[in-house]
Amino acid sequence: MKILVVIYYDGSAESVTRPLAKLSPLQAEMGFSADLYVYGEKDPDNFQIGNFEGRAYFQRFEVAAAEWVAEAVRALVARNQYYGVIAADQEQASALAVLMANKLDYDFVTGVVSMRKEKEGLLCERPVYNNNLSASYLLRHPFVLSEKLPKNAGGATSLQAGTPRNIVWDYLEKVPAPAWLLEKSLIEENLSRPESPVLLAVGMGVSKREDVNRIRDFAEKNGFDFGVSRPVAMRGWSGINDIIGVSGRILAPEITIAIGISGAAAFYAGIEQSGYILSINTDPDAAITERSDAVIADDYNNVLDGLFELLSDYKR
Amino acid sequence: MKIITAFKVCPDFDKLKKSDLTVEEEMSVDTHFLPNVLNCYDESALELALRLKEKNAEAELSAITVGGKREEPTLNTLLALGYCHAVKAPVDEKLFRFHPDRTARALAAYNEACPQDLILLGQEAPLGNSSAVPALASLYTGYPLITSVIDIPDIREEAVTLRAVRANEVIEIRAALPCVAVIGNAVISKLRVPTLRDRMKSREKKIETFQAEDEIAGSSLTPVKLETVSRLRAGRVSAQKGCEAIMDVYRESLKERLGAL
Numbered sequence: 001m002k003i004l005v006v007i008y009y010d011g012s013a014e015s016v017t018r019p020l021a022k023l024s025p026l027q028a029e030m031g032f033s034a035d036l037y038v039y040g041e042k043d044p045d046n047f048q049i050g051n052f053e054g055r056a057y058f059q060r061f062e063v064a065a066a067e068w069v070a071e072a073v074r075a076l077v078a079r080n081q082y083y084g085v086i087a088a089d090q091e092q093a094s095a096l097a098v099l100m101a102n103k104l105d106y107d108f109v110t111g112v113v114s115m116r117k118e119k120e121g122l123l124c125e126r127p128v129y130n131n132n133l134s135a136s137y138l139l140r141h142p143f144v145l146s147e148k149l150p151k152n153a154g155g156a157t158s159l160q161a162g163t164p165r166n167i168v169w170d171y172l173e174k175v176p177a178p179a180w181l182l183e184k185s186l187i188e189e190n191l192s193r194p195e196s197p198v199l200l201a202v203g204m205g206v207s208k209r210e211d212v213n214r215i216r217d218f219a220e221k222n223g224f225d226f227g228v229s230r231p232v233a234m235r236g237w238s239g240i241n242d243i244i245g246v247s248g249r250i251l252a253p254e255i256t257i258a259i260g261i262s263g264a265a266a267f268y269a270g271i272e273q274s275g276y277i278l279s280i281n282t283d284p285d286a287a288i289t290e291r292s293d294a295v296i297a298d299d300y301n302n303v304l305d306g307l308f309e310l311l312s313d314y315k316r
Numbered sequence: 317m318k319i320i321t322a323f324k325v326c327p328d329f330d331k332l333k334k335s336d337l338t339v340e341e342e343m344s345v346d347t348h349f350l351p352n353v354l355n356c357y358d359e360s361a362l363e364l365a366l367r368l369k370e371k372n373a374e375a376e377l378s379a380i381t382v383g384g385k386r387e388e389p390t391l392n393t394l395l396a397l398g399y400c401h402a403v404k405a406p407v408d409e410k411l412f413r414f415h416p417d418r419t420a421r422a423l424a425a426y427n428e429a430c431p432q433d434l435i436l437l438g439q440e441a442p443l444g445n446s447s448a449v450p451a452l453a454s455l456y457t458g459y460p461l462i463t464s465v466i467d468i469p470d471i472r473e474e475a476v477t478l479r480a481v482r483a484n485e486v487i488e489i490r491a492a493l494p495c496v497a498v499i500g501n502a503v504i505s506k507l508r509v510p511t512l513r514d515r516m517k518s519r520e521k522k523i524e525t526f527q528a529e530d531e532i533a534g535s536s537l538t539p540v541k542l543e544t545v546s547r548l549r550a551g552r553v554s555a556q557k558g559c560e561a562i563m564d565v566y567r568e569s570l571k572e573r574l575g576a577l
Contacts (some may be wrong), residue, residue, distance in 0.1 A: 010483030063489075066461055066480075068450065091481060092463040095454075095498070096445035102455055107537055110446050128542070130329040130343060130442040134339060135414070135539035145362035181462045183490040187500075192484035195576050222355040230356065240466065245355070246445070248500055255573050264330040268480055272547060276573045278565060287333075290551040294569050297553055306559030310566060314574045 001083040002054070003032045006066065006073060009040030019088035020049060022149055030117040037076060039069050047167045058169040062091050062177035063184060066092050072175060077104055078247075079100060084122070097146035101110065106178040108144040109137045115145075118125060131246050131265040144147040150273045151252040155314075176193045193240050194315055197226040197254035201244055205260020205281055212237045215259060218308050223316025225253060229267045238289035242271035257307070259300050261287025280307075317471065317493075320378040321365045321436040322423055322453075323358035325386040327351075333485050343542040344410060345443075352386050358503035365436055366397060375471065376400050377431070382422045382528060384409055395521040396510035396513025401430075402521075405528035413443045415536045417449055419453030428455050429526070433493040435459060439500045448536070448544065450498040461492055464500040522534060533572030 005023060007016050016038055027034050035054040038044065044058050048078060049052055059072055064145065073085065085100055087093040094110040101108035112124040113134075121140035126148070139145060147171045156226070177184070187300035200219045202212055210230065218228035245253060245267040254271035259280045261267065279292040280300050289295050327350035339345055348471065354362070362379060369375045378401035379394045381387040391402035405422050411416045427435065435449040466486070467479040477490050478497055492511035510518075552568070554561040 008483065013482075015483065066463060067454070090483065090502070093540060095451040095461060098451035099447045099455065099461075102452075108448075109537060110448050115330050123540075126445075127545075128443060128445050128539075130445060130545070132329050132332060133339065133345065134543055134545045136541040136543075137537045138540050139537065163441075178460065180492040180495060181489060182492055183488075187479060188486060189483055190488040191481070192487065193375050197576075225446060230501075231494050233501070234356070238500040240503070243501055245439070262330065266329065269548065276569070277549065278570060284553055289553065290453075291547045291549055292551055293549045294565045295553040296557075296565060298557045298561055299420075302558040303562055306562040307391075310562060311574075316576060 001032050002081070002087045003027070003034050004037055004073070004077065004080070004082045005088060006036050006039070006069075006085060006096065007088045008038045008092075009042065009044055009058075010090075011040070011042045011043050015040075015090075015243040016044075016047055017049055019147075020052065022151060023086065023088070023147070026115065026134045026149070030115075030122075035080070035082070037073060038169075039064055039072065044169060048165060049167055052167065056169055057172055059172040059175065061175045063181050063315075064096045065181070067164075067179050068100050068175055068178055069096055069133075070103050072172070073100050073105040075313045082144065083141045084139075087144070087146040088274075089146070089148050093146035097144050097196045101144040102141070104144065106144045107139055107140050108146075109139050110146045112145050113148050113150065114145075127265075127269065128244070129191070131269045148250065193225070194242075195251070195253070196223055198311070198314070198316070199227060199251055199253040199256045199271065199274070201229075201233055201258045201261060202238070203228050203259065203261035203267070205232050205262070206232070207260075209237045209303075211300070215304070216242075218311075221315075222312060225251065225297055226309070229261060229264070229271070233304075246270070257311075258288055258292065259304075261284050261288050263291050317372065317375050317380065317430045317434075318415050319365050319368060319375050319379060319434045319436065319471070320427070320430075320432040321358070321361045322364055322380050322449075323387070323390065323400070323438070324355045324381060324383060324441045325352045325390055326355050326442045328353040332422055337544055339542050340347070342437065343539065344363055345542075354390060354507065355438055355441040355498050356505065357440060357502070359507045360505050361436040361438055361499040362394065362500060363507045364468050364499065366476075366508065369398065372471050375377050377428070378403060380405060380423065380426055380526070382407055382412065382419045388523065389525045392515075392518075393507075395523070396514040396518040397508060400461075401524055403524045403526050405526045407528050409443075414446075414538055415442060416446045416448035417424070417452050418538045420456050422526075423449075424456030425528060428528050434471065435494070435496045437496060438499050439464070446536075450496060454479055454496045457494075457496065459497050461498065462489070463498045465497045465502070466500055467503045468497065476553050487568045508541045
């Protein structure tokens with residue numbers, strides 16, 4: 001049983017190797033082999049990956065519009081027999097899954113966070129009610145799904161364990177820009193930041209903009225990751241790229257220090273894969289309390305100096 | 317030039333206590349006790365549309381919601397803010413909750429009756445959180461889809477200028493109309509508040525009703541199970557305060573974690 005994994009290439013090797021490594025153990029667990037369809041607006045580098053045995057297609061787009069990518073995948077699937085198609089996590093993965101499913105006339109589920117093989121098909125779970133509940137779907141093959149799997153899905157990343165070798169790309173014809181696109185220009189680049197094993201996350205309990213800036217400055221100077229809940233960014237106190245949670249980054253640091261975070265499920269989705277969570281919140285009854293490993297029930301203003309002094313010894 | 321924004325008012329799940337969350341029969345959850353809020357992405361979309369109107373006086377703004385009675389106060393607010401049409405398409409929420417295709421078909425049916433140049437949709441909304449409605453609306457209207465839009469600087473004649481996030485970049489594109497724009501984490505997040513005078517002036521304006529058909533066939537999968545998720549951790553609350561609490565936590569658990577990095 002072979003599946004087709006669809007991945008967006010953003011110009012960095014990690015944009016391809018990271019989702020592949022995440023999916024690889026699951027494929028092994030469920031007895032799938034995989035082909036790879038990578039698309040993007042830049043020519044690919046040489047990617048070194050371990051245990052990848054399938055075919056690797058690369059298609060360059062002038063503009064990777066979801067509808068055109070979906071059509072390209074349809075054409076590829078028409079030439080091969082796949083048990084299903086998985087769109088790897090990225091901004092337009094859900095839209096792509098919907099459009100591919102429509103073109104292929106397959107069933108689809110978007111935003112899948114876990115899956116397991118059952119006799120009748122794949123049992124897929126995804127969050128609903130703003131991450132307060134989990135819904136399970138039975139997805140019969142052939143299927144399309146978009147994944148939002150945890151970074152540690154399936155345990156060890158077996159792709160990295162094999163002897164690294166270059167992927168041999170099977171280049172598909174370049175796709176021109178769609179007629180509706182009149183102009184395109186780059187406004188900002190390099191938005192992503194290097195990941196750190198320590199995350200400082202700030203919520204609405206941090207009551208002053210200067211305090212948010214202070215925590216961000218400390219994190220940046222010491223090589224720690226920094227993020228905020230959506231309402232903090234929406235106040236204009238932080239950039240939209242700092243947002244953590246359902247609407248932003250999903251992280252899996254070793255240690256998260258949650259400052260002024262209430263623990264709303266939509267935010268918590270972004271840190272729940274943390275190895276350890278310390279929360280600092282004045283309200284001991286806040287939802288974050290039972291979702292943390294350790295809790296300091298105090299005003300963050302009384303704690304920050306001591307916290308910074310301590311963490312400075314562990315700068316990255 | 318016609319611009320329509322679809323929006324949803326939903327329970328404020330940030331106010332939800334775990335003890336209040338129980339899955340009832342028919343996989344439904346009672347949320348009537350929660351305050352209502354505008355879905356955050358839709359709120360951005362509604363305000364972005366108002367700003368486009370300020371830049372282009374010819375733009376005619378409409379807002380539509382596929383839902384129930386929760387949305388009526390927002391529809392009145394939008395009329396006060398200058399929206400020409402505030403439309404409700406009443407449906408049985410339980411039928412539409414996990415069927416993004418039904419919502420998208422209702423939006424496409426309205427677009428067929430009153431064709432629009434630009435359709436703005438938030439990228440995701442509870443209860444279903446499928447992120448599938450915009451792509452389905454694009455399919456059913458035949459309009460091209462532009463995802464992860466964070467700003468709409470301008471709309472002129474036959475084209476709209478949008479800024480969108482692509483992986484680790486922000487790009488600006490000028491797209492021919494008509495199209496569907498999916499609003500993500502937009503730069504603009506709050507819908508302005510109408511003045512009392514705005515409200516008085518719009519008293520004569522009426523909410524319009526568009527009858528979306530409940531019997532629209534749903535082709536999306538229905539969940540086989542709905543359940544709460546346990547996220548319990550140790551939750552050890554330090555008995556200390558201030559810097560002493562930091563040292564207490566450090567000794568108890570943090571030191572070992574930091575040391576292992």
